[in-house]
Structures are given as structure tokens and as C-alpha cells.
Amino acid sequence: MSRIVLAYSGGLDTSVLLKKLILAGNEVVAMTADLGESDGVAGEGAAAELEKVKAKAIALGAYDAVVIDARERFVNGYVLPALGANALYEGVYPLSAALSRPLIGALLVEVAHQYDADAVAHGCTGKGNDQVRIELAVRSLDPSLTVRAPLREQPLSRPDAIAFAAEHGIPIAHSAAKPYSVDANLWGRSIEAGVLEDPWTGPPEDAYAWTASTNVQPVKPDEVIIHFEQGVPSLDGVTGAALVAKMNALAGVHGIGRIDLVEDRVIGVKSREVYEAPAATVIIAAHKALERLVLTRDELRFKAGCDQKYSELVYDGLWMSPLRDALDAFNASFAARLTGDVRVQLFHGAVTTTGVRSSFALYDEKLATYGAGDAFDHHAADGFIRLYGLPLDRMAAIRSLDYVASPLRSG
Numbered sequence: 055m056s057r058i059v060l061a062y063s064g065g066l067d068t069s070v071l072l073k074k075l076i077l078a079g080n081e082v083v084a085m086t087a088d089l090g091e092s093d094g095v096a097g098e099g100a101a102a103e104l105e106k107v108k109a110k111a112i113a114l115g116a117y118d119a120v121v122i123d124a125r126e127r128f129v130n131g132y133v134l135p136a137l138g139a140n141a142l143y144e145g146v147y148p149l150s151a152a153l154s155r156p157l158i159g160a161l162l163v164e165v166a167h168q169y170d171a172d173a174v175a176h177g178c179t180g181k182g183n184d185q186v187r188i189e190l191a192v193r194s195l196d197p198s199l200t201v202r203a204p205l206r207e208q209p210l211s212r213p214d215a216i217a218f219a220a221e222h223g224i225p226i227a228h229s230a231a232k233p234y235s236v237d238a239n240l241w242g243r244s245i246e247a248g249v250l251e252d253p254w255t256g257p258p259e260d261a262y263a264w265t266a267s268t269n270v271q272p273v274k275p276d277e278v279i280i281h282f283e284q285g286v287p288s289l290d291g292v293t294g295a296a297l298v299a300k301m302n303a304l305a306g307v308h309g310i311g312r313i314d315l316v317e318d319r320v321i322g323v324k325s326r327e328v329y330e331a332p333a334a335t336v337i338i339a340a341h342k343a344l345e346r347l348v349l350t351r352d353e354l355r356f357k358a359g360c361d362q363k364y365s366e367l368v369y370d371g372l373w374m375s376p377l378r379d380a381l382d383a384f385n386a387s388f389a390a391r392l393t394g395d396v397r398v399q400l401f402h403g404a405v406t407t408t409g410v411r412s413s414f415a416l417y418d419e420k421l422a423t424y425g426a427g428d429a430f431d432h433h434a435a436d437g438f439i440r441l442y443g444l445p446l447d448r449m450a451a452i453r454s455l456d457y458v459a460s461p462l463r464s465g
């Protein structure tokens with residue numbers, strides 16, 4: 055017998071899991087994290103839904119059930135640091151699921167300590183990234199806890215889950231027949247499986263819930279000004295989880311943030327994933343635009359490589375790694391200058407930055423202008439090019455030698 059904290063969504067798989075762990079003689083505490091799964095669009099009714107999830111766990115015989123509103127913690131502690139790195143896995147996926155798993159791991163550990171539990175459990179299969187992310191987080195925070203992954207030990211087919219649920223009085227939602235596997239939080243919604251498993255099949259419209267299809271998008275663009283204060287975005291004074299929810303709604307109606315990606319999982323397989331991440335798409339684009347205005351060329355070039363590494367660490371479940379900490383410190387060193395405004399236009403599935411301003415701007419109109427008042431020293435360019443090209447002069451001389459006899463050609 056053991057006391058186990060289970061990451062519980064209230065869905066079919068984790069409900070079956072909860073029951074099975076109880077039947078095996080364990081005391082199970084169901085832990086449900088509110089990361090704004092339904093805040094993608096409206097956010098209404100989420101609290102009531104979560105109360106139902108809690109009641110369901112208790113009804114199934116859980117020792118206790120807790121719902122933790124972790125939305126602000128998610129945005130401030132995970133999403134914003136990732137924004138500092140413009141984190142996009144393989145250039146396009148804003149890492150919504152990947153960023154949430156270390157937080158879920160941390161919450162499991164905290165609840166385990168509260169309830170004096172000796173184990174935590176999750177419903178991930180052996181095929182995904184999420185098992186890696188949750189387990190590495192738990193292990194980093196408390197290596198003494200046992201991690202149970204029952205669906206990895208004994209994979210549960212959909213029909214078996216439904217049969218088990220029927221047998222044990224687990225209510226089955228209509229969504230049990232759902233055509234996709236969906237995971238969502240404020241930073242994005244991921245859709246996989248079903249017909250999407252063929253990467254040649256275009257995502258059917260019913261895969262999307264937060265973004266409008268082209269037939270129903272507004273006929274006029276919207277324009278918003280995102281303000282950044284030391285790297286932290288806001289819109290009309292709204293920050294944190296509320297900002298992300300608001301931006302999901304604003305950009306979602308324009309169909310912004312649909313992403314279709316064949317991606318490389320940690321465990322070595324490629325998988326086809328569809329995402330919709332309206333807020334992430336807009337906010338990252340705006341953040342990059344501000345960076346281009348205030349950071350030096352070298353900073354931008356060097357940071358781009360670091361940003362890619364950051365996205366890989368997050369994706370690969372290495373949130374707890376010291377390198378991620380170091381990169382956060384690196385990114386924080388730029389944040390002092392990341393204060394300013396970015397104007398973005400939202401229209402026809404695209405976010406377009408249309409203006410940027412900051413008192414830290416390195417852009418200097420007097421140097422850049424082709425009009426009157428040009429302060430750029432055109433003559434200086436001549437000497438610059440002569441020295442800059444010196445190494446090429448020597449190379450050109452070598453090339454003009456008899457090429458056939460050239461030692462460069464031998465071997």
C-alpha cells in the first residue's frame with residue numbers, strides 16, 4: 055500500500071488510472087492543475103468544470119482531491135522566461151505542453167509533501183515527451199519519491215478503457231469518442247492522433263477550437279499595441295494570465311496561430327502535431343520585433359543560437375537543467391532594455407508588426423535616413439571596405455594563378 059499523488063485531468067484515462075490504483079490498495083490523492091485549459095478563448099465556467107473534476111475523483115474513491123489554480127505561476131514562472139528566449143521548438147511550436155509539464159511535476163511534488171505521500175503517478179504513455187518532462191522534474195525536486203507510470207507499464211486501449219469505465223461506474227463523457235488527443239493550456243492547444251496521423255491529410259476544421267477558419271474571420275484587421283516593460287508584455291495594462299487569455303481571443307478570431315508540424319520527439323520518433331497558439335504567436339512576434347530594435351547585431355546573432363538551445367531544453371524535458379537557469383540569466387540581462395511598444399496587425403491568419411518604438415532603440419533615424427539631415431559619413435565607407443576586403447584580395451590573387459598547376463587543386 056502506498057499513498058500516491060496522481061496527476062488527474064478528469065478524463066477517461068486518468069479516471070481509469072485513479073480507479074485501478076485504488077483497487078490495487080493505494081490511497082490516491084488526485085491533483086488537478088488549472089493552467090487555463092479553457093482560457094484559450096473565454097475562460098468562463100472553468101472553475102465550475104474543475105469543481106466537477108474534483109467531485110468525480112472523490113466519487114471514484116480518491117483519498118482526497120485538490121485543484122490548484124496555477125495559471126499565474128505558469129505564465130510568470132514558465133511562459134515569460136520562455137518568451138525571453140522566443141522559444142519555438144523546431145522554429146514553430148511555442149512549447150505549450152512542454153512548458154506545463156515541469157510545473158505539473160513540481161505541483162505533484164508539493165502535494166506529495168503536503169499529504170506525506172511516497173509516490174506520484176501520471177497517465178502518460180511510453181511514447182510521448184510528457185513522461186520524460188514530468189519525471190525529470192519530479193526527480194530533480196525530490197529524488198526520494200517513486201514515480202508510477204501505469205499506462206506505460208500496461209498500455210490501455212480506448213475500448214478497454216471504456217469497458218473498464220462502464221464496469222466501475224466511471225462516467226464516460228461524449229468526448230470519450232473524440233477523434234483527437236488534445237492537450238491545452240493558456241500558451242496553446244495541441245491536437246494529435248486520429249486522421250492527423252497521416253501527415254498528408256490536412257487538419258479538418260473540427261481539430262481547431264481556438265482559431266477561426268477563413269470563412270468566419272472578421273473582414274477588417276484589428277490593430278493592437280503590446281507594451282513591454284523590461285521584457286514583460288501587457289495590453290491596455292493587462293498582464294499575466296489575463297493578457298494571454300485576452301490575446302488568444304483577439305488573435306483567435308483572425309485564425310492566427312495555426313501550426314502544422316512533423317516534429318522530432320525526445321524518444322526518437324517523428325510525429326505529426328497540430329497546434330493552435332494565437333497568443334503565443336502574436337506575443338513572440340512582438341517580442342522579437344522589440345529585440346530587433348534595441349539589441350545589437352551581435353547580441354541578436356548570438357542570442358538566436360541560445361534561443362534555439364533553450365527551446366530544445368524545454369522540449370526535451372530539461373527545464374530543471376542548470377543550462378536553462380544560465381540561459382534565463384543571459385536573457386534577463388537583455389530584459390532591462392526591453393521596454394517599449396510594438397504595434398501589431400491581426401488579419402487573415404497572420405500577425406504583422408507595423409510599428410515599434412522604445413527609448414532604448416539603437417535605431418537612429420539620422421544615420422538611417424536617405425532624406426535630408428543624413429548624419430552618416432558616406433566617405434568613411436570607402437576605407438572600411440578596403441580593410442574589410444583585405445583577406446579577399448589575397449584569395450583573388452591566388453585564384454588568378456594557373457589553376458591547373460595550383461597545389462590547391464591537387465589531391
Ligand code: ARG
Pocket residue numbers: 149150151152182183184235236237244246327
Ligand atoms: N507534441 C507536443 C509536445 O510534446 C504536444 C504534446 C501534447 N501532449 C499530449 N498528451 N497530448 O510538447
